[in-house]
Amino acid sequence: MAKKFVREIAYLPLILLAGIICFPVLFAATGVFMQQWELEDYLAPVLTGTEGMASWPLLPHAPTLRSLVELLLDSPQFFVMFWNSLKISLCILVGQTVFGVPAAWGLARFEFPGKQAVLLLYIVLMLMPFQVLMLPQYLVLDRFRLLDTHAAVILPAVFSTFPVFIMYRFFCGIPEAILEAARIDGAGHLQIFFRIGIPLGAAGIVSSGILGFLESWNMIEQPMTFLKTKSLWPLSLFLPEIGLAEVGLGFAAAFMMLVPALLLFLSGQEYLEQGIAAAALKE
């Protein structure tokens, strides 16, 4: 009984923390239904520099769908960016799948000289922030005349090291005995990869895919640096274009931006948890 009480007590700080973490989502959700004047009232100290502190109510004072309607019916620019974002994200996802999965399989299942060095290089590159890689990437893209195209954003992400690293861990987790049995049955390398490797490492592939999608969906530095033509911009650059006069539109856009990521996360939540757990257990 006492044990149960202690556990309940322990929930309190957790609930509190969860609330704090969820607050930005609530913030975005209520902002969508607020009138423009209401938003200006609350955010004026932040956006225009007037004195005082920004405040935020839990519920809108005068709820309205105006911002959402305006965004959906009167802002074709939003949709241009939305589809740009989707295109970039999907291309990256496909690319990472096409190139990342074999790379991770190779690193996990084949022994060759310099394998450790390659792994080390992968880890080092994975740890490097974009700011470090920006200039070399820019120069390379310029040389390939890929600047100001979607390829400039997609290609570097396709060959990103992070998904390879994630999947490497999953592929490493497949018992050698299974692969041995397959070889005994006469399976070749490709058959083992497609019939055993991919099904068994599906959780890793999906989780790396979800993480990769979220990353590319939210990426902001790369398009800002490599894309000059506005019509190529992804949705992440829509918000910086919004001023105080359209802050309602900004909240609506942020809300709409959240929807695909949320849906994808919910779809792959199981694999993601599995993958993370598997990786953790392996370690």
Add this chain to the structure above:
Amino acid sequence: MKNGKLVRITAMFFVLMLCFTILSRAADQLSVAAVTTERPQNRMIEHAVRTSGKIVQNQELAVTTLPDQRVTAIYVREGQRVAKGDLLFEVDTTLLEEQILNQEQEMEKQELMVKDAKSQKEVSAAQKANSQAQAAEQYSLSTKQAGVQLSRAKQQLEQAKKKLKKFRKSAKSGKSGNSGGGEGDSDVEEALLQALQDKTDAYVAAQGELRALEWEIENAVYTAKQNAINGTATLTAQGRTFTGAADTDDTRDTESVAMMTKVEDEVKNTWLAVNEEKEVENTCLAVGEEEDVEDTCLTVGAGEAEIVPEAIDASESVLVDETAVDPVSAFAEGGSGFDLDIEIEDVTGQLPSSQESGNDEESNFGAEIGDGSDYTLNSDMGSTSGSAENDGDMIIDDPVNQTEPQTPKAAELAQIEQTVRANYSQKLAAAQKKVSDAQAGKETAEAALVKYQQAQLAANDSLNTQTAQQLASDVQTAQQAYEDAALAANEAAVVSGRAVAIANIADPSNSSDRMNEISYEQMELTLEKLEGLKKTKGKVCAEADGLITKINIMTGEKTLDTTALLMADLSKGYRFTADITKEQQKYIGTGDLVRLTSGDGKQKLEDLPVESVSADENSEEIYHVTVQVPEDSFEIGRNVNLDFVRKSETYPVTVPLSALHLDEKQQPYVLVVEEYNSIMGTEQRARKVSVTVLEQNESYAALAEGAIGSETEIIVQSDKAVDNGSRVRVG
């Protein structure tokens, strides 16, 4: 949540997003203006001047006839062509002959009036001269009579006094043994006499002052009235000049004033002469107190010549300060020596000794004129109360005077007179009071003297008393007679002097004779015209070939003073005339070759030079253009259209006028299409480019080079309002 459901939701989400994408793009396109563009062209700017006008004659002839003639027949109608000498209309000859007869009779009357006027003018001149002479005569007569009366009264007074003194001397010598106080009594009586003398002097002086003040008042009233009349006379002068008569109002006034001044001076001089004598008398008085009165007076009066200049100086100084008042007052002072000798023979000697008219008559005349009627005479020349010599002139002048509405009315003049008199009323009252005071003083002194004399007589023996009383009474009577004579002389001089001044006032100008002559000449001219018409048997013919444009007369009606017929003189050619605007006037000028087309378009005349382009007298916005047209091309009165195109130089940048806009500062600009990158891709928008317009017509505008290139797409039309920065779609 199951994965399948999630996938469906995701799919639905994306489908919805696709739908909204399409919808939002459709909505967006609705706000974009569809525009039409053109590139600048290399072309000329043409200015077309199109107007319609009429063909009119170059010269118009007016056919006139004498007014008041009855029209018996009109042989032409409006729009009819006539040749020189063609009969136009006819007037009634019977009425014409009657008018000629009337005119001749009127002329005869007028001739008689001219003669009458001339004769009247001569008569009035003679009468004027006569009245002046009469007034002068009257003046000299009345002053002389007054002098004679005065000297006579003086002699009688002297005699009475001598008698009294003689009696007293004899009485004194008889009583000297009895009474020692005889000398003292005589001194007392002398003192009383002296007091009486002083009082009498004061009385006469006061009377003189009163008279002088009355004269001054009359003079002021006259001046005020004259000013009132002159103020309006200036206005009426124009009217008189129009009738041809020279206006001499101002001259007349000046003359009359000069004359008045002259007469006043004469009066002054007369009294100056009297004054000299008075001074002598005063000297006599001074001397007489010490010595024997009789002897000394005569001696001093004749011998003491050095005293006279001083006396004259004193009088003159007074005369300088005052005007007509001075001689009167001086006389009054001089008349103080009633009981003393006055050397008046010098004055009276200059006057004729005629004494037919008595003093009473003169006084009456003076009073008559002195009551202000003389000024009434001046201000109202037309009145019959004026002097008889002016009667003829007045009758002739009457019409002129009646046409002067500005002449002040009798009521106004009366008011002016009242005002002036009111101003003097205080002074007049003071003077009258002074006279009455002086009279009272004199009477008191007389009473005292009489009382003393009675007391003394009572003391004397009863025999002498009666004689002495008689003598004293004589002296007193004589003294009163002398006083009266002095006052009468004073008044006679003033009154007759004034009569001379009035007689010398010039007559008003009279131009009636010349005016009648002018009327006669005018009648003569009319008669000539009537006879001229009679010669042609009342027929009026065309003086040149022409076209009747207007008929102002009607058969059976009488002709008026205006033009009877108007006709176009065909021998002088035709011209086209039309109105153009100020804007059009810039592009057409004298000598430009224009095309004229008849209203129905059937007849055309090319390359006719413009004769003139002139501004309208009344409106700045309208100009008249005229073009000489050849004979027999268009008919008079026909509507004709004029066409002319002025071509400019070739401009490299010309745009349709619809592409040109004006900003809020009235600066011209055009909108060009430019492409720009946006989130939606490459879009087009309008951009404002300020330009300089070199020339423009109703379709195109030529722009200065530089701002716009020949390849620039310029928006010339749009389905929505487009401004700088508006998104557009080139359709």
